[in-house]
Amino acid sequence: MVIPSLYPSLQDPEVYPNPDQFIPERWLDPNGNANTNPKNYLVYGSGPHRCIGQEYANMHIGLLLATAVVMMDFEHHRTETSDEIE
Numbered sequence: 001m002v003i004p005s006l007y008p009s010l011q012d013p014e015v016y017p018n019p020d021q022f023i024p025e026r027w028l029d030p031n032g033n034a035n036t037n038p039k040n041y042l043v044y045g046s047g048p049h050r051c052i053g054q055e056y057a058n059m060h061i062g063l064l065l066a067t068a069v070v071m072m073d074f075e076h077h078r079t080e081t082s083d084e085i086e
């Protein structure tokens with residue numbers, strides 16, 4: 001049995017340059033590395049059993065965030081462990 005690991009796949013610098021940085025623009029270019037290497041994006045799986053709810057889930061997440069941004073005031077409280085990745 002082969003169990004793929006999400007973390008190294010999603011942090012692969014050849015596909016996602018500066019993988020630790022929040023750069024949503026990396027997804028804008030249809031011919032860019034992020035979009036031309038869909039097998040690296042394992043959040044919803046890959047291949048024949050890839051999640052059928054991906055577009056539905058992404059729309060809901062986007063709508064939820066948009067609603068939250070409109071209705072709430074955010075303030076970022078950085079702590080000593082804020083930047084630690086487990």
Ligand code: HEM
Nearest residue numbers: 042043044045046048049050051052053054056057058061
């Ligand atoms: C953030 C939300 C979601 C995440 C992260 C997620 C993630 C995944 C992943 C990783 C797989 C692949 C499992 C594998 O390779 O065996 C999968 C499969 C699947 N997902 Fe999702 N999912 C989400 C939401 C949804 C929603 C909203 C639906 C339905 C409305 C859904 C329906 C399915 C189904 C039916 C499969 C099985 C597809 C198959 O085996 O052919 N998922 N999901």
